[in-house]
Amino acid sequence: MLPKTGRKLPVWKGVLGGRDMLAQTIADLLRKEHGDTHRAIKQLMNQTNASERTVKHWLSAQHAPDTLFFLRLMVSSPVIRAFVLGLIEGPASNPLSSASDRPVRAAAREAYAAGEAAYSALAKDVRESDPENGPDRDPEHDPEPVDLNERQHWFLERIVDGDRYGAKEIMAIWEVSLKTARRDIRGLQLAGLLVYSGSRRKGRYRPVH
Template identity: 65%
Template sequence: MLPKKGSKLPMWPGFLGDREVLAVTVANLLKKEHGDSHRAIKELMRQTGASERTAKHWLSGQHAPEVMFFLRLVVSSPVVRAFVLGIIEGPASEETFSLNDRFIRVATKEAYTTGEAAISTLAVNTRRNDPNRVPENDPKDDPEPLTFNQRQQWFLERISAGDRFGAKEIVLNWHVSLKTARRDISALLHSKLLEYIGSRRKGRYRKTSLR
């Protein structure tokens, strides 16, 4: 809620309220995944295209990654990606929900589709303009490989081990909402990697194989 008087807005709590705290938080995440050796710096350079100096600043907590570099980390780093998902599923995001939530979700999906199309077009144009291009070696229109988040991979592993797990186990182990857990399982069912057998009350999930 906005203050009744004055021009200052209320500050965000926690690591999102201060650039320095965010820088330290990101540094801890990167160290958790890569360590803090020179090899870690090289890996961050490879993942994001950042300079050696910039990667050193991230690991030392001197600066947080700028937007483009942070997005590249979200794509390439499972630890940073889990961190972002935690923010999305956290209590702060719940306060932003409104009657327009459905509209926001539709707009977000359209924006994602637009971004994917732009990346695809850029890749095709870059390949066509390559002077060393051999047309016969161009990739065919194969379906994109399926990718799943850490919760879904964990759930598949537990089901493969014979556990009678469901959405509640995802909630308890990953501290997400029941809605998120059910969405994870629904995606696995839709991908045909998982199936539900038996009655609604006494049935269970079973892992299948892609055909």
């Protein structure tokens, strides 16, 4: 409810007072947990599947992690999780009553289960139809689609122009491995810029309009 003394919402203070303050706080927490070395960057990349450039932005407080990465940090980082719990239990939070706590938690569990089921079904459909997701593909280091590299920009332009290109064309023209070429294409798909349509043998990549 709005305060009776005025018509404006209360002003947020502290770490939630602005994006810059949040970015600086997250940067301080991540450096406290991982240090400020290249190894720290690699650790955070492995934890969140973010790109190196994105992690560097977090550590330098250029911006805070977006929603997806922040949730991944909450799951994988004890320091970030403790920070969030501190916010939830802090004086600015609106605590749940004992009567409403149980149904809210139950609804949250149901929503989480539904999300996991939807993701599993979508991932299965993509794996079965896309030839770049074969059994010899190693998805461990798939990039998070945050920053497109030069090869990805080139490949996307070719697809937009109507060319029937795939990972082998990236390999031949850019002289990279098949794994790297497939990783580039996967990054474009995760970014929502590219889809594979048709059968495994006769299908093709198409741009998302």
